[in-house]
Amino acid sequence: MKLPDLAELALRNLRESFLRNSLTTIGISVGVASLVAMLSLGTGLQQLFTRRLAKSGLFDTIYVSSRREMRGMGREEERNGPIPGQSRILDEAARVEIEHLPNVSEAYPDIRFATELRFEDKPHLTTVSALPQSAKGNDAFENMQGSFFSSETAPEVILQKSFAEELLGKTPPLGAPEPSVSELAQPLLGKELDMRYAQREVTPAEPVTGGTATGDDFAGASYSVVSREQKLKIVGVSDLDPESMRGPTRARVFLPLRLAESLHVMQPTDLREISRAASDKPAYSSISVRVKNPSQIQGVEDAVKKMGFITFSILDASRSLQQVFKVLYAFLGIFGSLALAVASIGIVNTLVMAILERRREIGIMKAIGASDADVRKLFFAEAGAMGIFGGVIGVILGWAIGQVINFGTNIYLKRQSIPPEHFWAVPWWLVVFAIGFAFLVSLVSGLYPAGRAARLDPVQALRYE
Amino acid sequence: MGETVIRAVDGVSVQVNAGEFVALLGSSGSGKSSMLNLIAGLDRPTSGSVIVQNRDLAKLSREELAKYRLHVVGMVFQSFNLIPSMTLVENVELPLRFAEVDRSQRESIAREALERVGLRARLNHRPSELSGGEQQRAALARALINRPKLLLADEPTGNLDSHTGTEIMDMLRDFNRALGMTVVMVTHERALAERYAQRMIFLADGKLVDDRPNSPFQPNGSPAGARQ
Numbered sequence: 001m002k003l004p005d006l007a008e009l010a011l012r013n014l015r016e017s018f019l020r021n022s023l024t025t026i027g028i029s030v031g032v033a034s035l036v037a038m039l040s041l042g043t044g045l046q047q048l049f050t051r052r053l054a055k056s057g058l059f060d061t062i063y064v065s066s067r068r069e070m071r072g073m074g075r076e077e078e079r080n081g082p083i084p085g086q087s088r089i090l091d092e093a094a095r096v097e098i099e100h101l102p103n104v105s106e107a108y109p110d111i112r113f114a115t116e117l118r119f120e121d122k123p124h125l126t127t128v129s130a131l132p133q134s135a136k137g138n139d140a141f142e143n144m145q146g147s148f149f150s151s152e153t154a155p156e157v158i159l160q161k162s163f164a165e166e167l168l169g170k171t172p173p174l175g176a177p178e179p180s181v182s183e184l185a186q187p188l189l190g191k192e193l194d195m196r197y198a199q200r201e202v203t204p205a206e207p208v209t210g211g212t213a214t215g216d217d218f219a220g221a222s223y224s225v226v227s228r229e230q231k232l233k234i235v236g237v238s239d240l241d242p243e244s245m246r247g248p249t250r251a252r253v254f255l256p257l258r259l260a261e262s263l264h265v266m267q268p269t270d271l272r273e274i275s276r277a278a279s280d281k282p283a284y285s286s287i288s289v290r291v292k293n294p295s296q297i298q299g300v301e302d303a304v305k306k307m308g309f310i311t312f313s314i315l316d317a318s319r320s321l322q323q324v325f326k327v328l329y330a331f332l333g334i335f336g337s338l339a340l341a342v343a344s345i346g347i348v349n350t351l352v353m354a355i356l357e358r359r360r361e362i363g364i365m366k367a368i369g370a371s372d373a374d375v376r377k378l379f380f381a382e383a384g385a386m387g388i389f390g391g392v393i394g395v396i397l398g399w400a401i402g403q404v405i406n407f408g409t410n411i412y413l414k415r416q417s418i419p420p421e422h423f424w425a426v427p428w429w430l431v432v433f434a435i436g437f438a439f440l441v442s443l444v445s446g447l448y449p450a451g452r453a454a455r456l457d458p459v460q461a462l463r464y465e
Numbered sequence: 466m467g468e469t470v471i472r473a474v475d476g477v478s479v480q481v482n483a484g485e486f487v488a489l490l491g492s493s494g495s496g497k498s499s500m501l502n503l504i505a506g507l508d509r510p511t512s513g514s515v516i517v518q519n520r521d522l523a524k525l526s527r528e529e530l531a532k533y534r535l536h537v538v539g540m541v542f543q544s545f546n547l548i549p550s551m552t553l554v555e556n557v558e559l560p561l562r563f564a565e566v567d568r569s570q571r572e573s574i575a576r577e578a579l580e581r582v583g584l585r586a587r588l589n590h591r592p593s594e595l596s597g598g599e600q601q602r603a604a605l606a607r608a609l610i611n612r613p614k615l616l617l618a619d620e621p622t623g624n625l626d627s628h629t630g631t632e633i634m635d636m637l638r639d640f641n642r643a644l645g646m647t648v649v650m651v652t653h654e655r656a657l658a659e660r661y662a663q664r665m666i667f668l669a670d671g672k673l674v675d676d677r678p679n680s681p682f683q684p685n686g687s688p689a690g691a692r693q
Binding site for chain 2: 001002004005009012013016360361364365366367368370371372373459462
């Protein structure tokens with residue numbers, strides 16, 4: 001029999017015992033709904049995490065440093081490639097080159113230094129770090145009090161919460177409830193800080209006699225270290241810690257990037273790279289490279305390595321996170337499939353009942369020329385049709401359940417004054433997969449009944465009603 | 466327990482010629498229906514052979530037997546055996562579906578067949594809405610839809626009153642004559658056999674008792690020549 005005929009006969013047979021077949025189909029759809037609900041929860045959570053991590057700025061950033069920074073630790077990178085002293089310098093030219101690599105959105109030098117900040121004439125020591133304007137999208141600044149830097153060169157600072165506590169003398173004892181950010185920001189916003197720092201100032205070079213002057217030799221050049229002061233206006237207090245990954249060296253005060261560059265703050269590496277430091281174009285100790293999409297990290301990392309630099313990214317951490325999600329997925333899938341497995345027993349039951357009921361009909365069909373294969377296919381078609389209907393209804397049902405739970409959770413989050421989130425995602429592949437899976441499961445369930453119907457002896461089937 | 470082989474038909478050797486109208490007679494349990502099922506390809510002999518158109522049905526696969534039933538044989542039953550959930554057109558169309566006849570031609574072929582047996586007005590009725598005679602006529606239309614060479618009838622008038630029974634038998638005879646179709650009919654009514662069959666075969670307890678030619682009653686007076 002041809003497929004349209006099969007479908008037509010199967011559908012009319014399903015209509016004949018409408019109630020029983022509907023109940024079976026509902027069973028399948030509940031199974032599919034639970035599968036869809038579980039997997040869309042998994043997908044939703046994964047998307048939520050990915051979204052969060054992308055915003056954290058950790059997953060689209062590569063930290064690049066020069067091989068010259070290596071300290072003879074015997075790590076793999078040190079053993080391969082040129083020795084540190086002869087390897088490439090991470091300077092402005094290198095930064096521009098990296099920035100022009102495909103998929104790179106920006107590359108900016110990491111400027112960080114420990115220094116003294118005075119607030120109301122009291123000194124405080126901390127690490128200061130420079131931020132590009134693009135950091136505005138970083139979720140550490142999402143719930144920030146005040147505003148982001150007005151421009152890349154504005155003499156403004158953003159404080160991390162713990163430093164704000166220190167300035168106000170409100171650092172709570174360990175375990176005590178922390179004061180809220182808005183409480184801390186109130187007395188600080190708009191106030192000024194005095195930053196004291198060491199500036200590197202190039203003095204005109206006096207050629208050294210007898211020195212062999214090669215291309216990049218600055219022997220004889222000199223620079224002075226001058227103590228400077230810069231007034232900075234507090235524009236924001238941030239709750240979260242944008243540099244939490246850096247551990248003890250993390251900065252608690254942030255400056256606009258261009259402003260920080262213009263200050264020519266003396267860097268620790270300037271002492272070692274003595275001949276570089278005397279030039280106006282110093283070497284950077286490290287550069288942060290942001291890629292357009294976290295998935296492109298590997299490619300960019302490889303390209304930067306090829307240029308002769310050391311790279312570090314959080315990619316490996318992200319890989320293990322993917323692994324965790326795969327396991328979570330498998331578990332959710334297994335739990336979701338359980339209901340579908342139960343439903344498949346319902347299909348077997350329904351079809352076996354149908355064989356008993358339609359014994360005579362099967363006998364008639366065989367007597368007038370239906371082959372075993374025709375009968376088998378007909379029962380398969382009935383099972384498959386129930387699977388597809390159940391799958392479609394189940395996807396709709398699963399989607400609806402997801403919407404309801406999403407809605408409910410967000411009401412709860414709102415009460416806890418946490419911004420709403422999307423925990424639930426039903427991607428198109430899940431829809432296709434769920435319907436296909438339901439179809440497949442019902443075909444497998446139809447295997448036994450269809451075989452039994454096909455083997456029915458027509459003489460016996462016709463004997464009596 | 467073990468299987469007990471019931472010899473429903475034992476040692477019977479019969480040859481039916483093309484175009485013949487043969488009646489298989491015997492009381493119930495004589496093996497006449499079993500013999501018909503063997504000829505119909507619904508059953509297979511435990512030993513011996515059933516040769517139709519030079520093919521031994523005993524040696525055909527299940528698939529080949531289904532093809533044989535579809536194209537070579539048409540069957541009519543005592544209890545009509547129409548599928549109750551389908552209309553007459555759909556019932557008659559069913560063998561065409563199995564034969565994978567094109568959808569566009571199917572309905573018109575089925576309609577024509579039903580019109581030929583006088584059921585033009587009943588095309589879209591279900592079997593339960595029809596009289597026994599009408600149902601049997603529809604079953605006849607279904608049996609003939611794939612133009613079989615061999616028409617098998619198992620007590621075709623058993624569930625009908627004598628008037629409608631005669632109607633059906635007349636139709637059987639007309640198809641036998643007009644299309645040269647071989648008819649093998651199982652019946653226990655000797656009178657019916659004498660009136661329509663060209664040859665009568667008597668069975669009892671699965672054994673052949675008698676096999677003799679018969680001159681059927683001719684409505685137009687001209688005797689029917691038994692073809693060899």
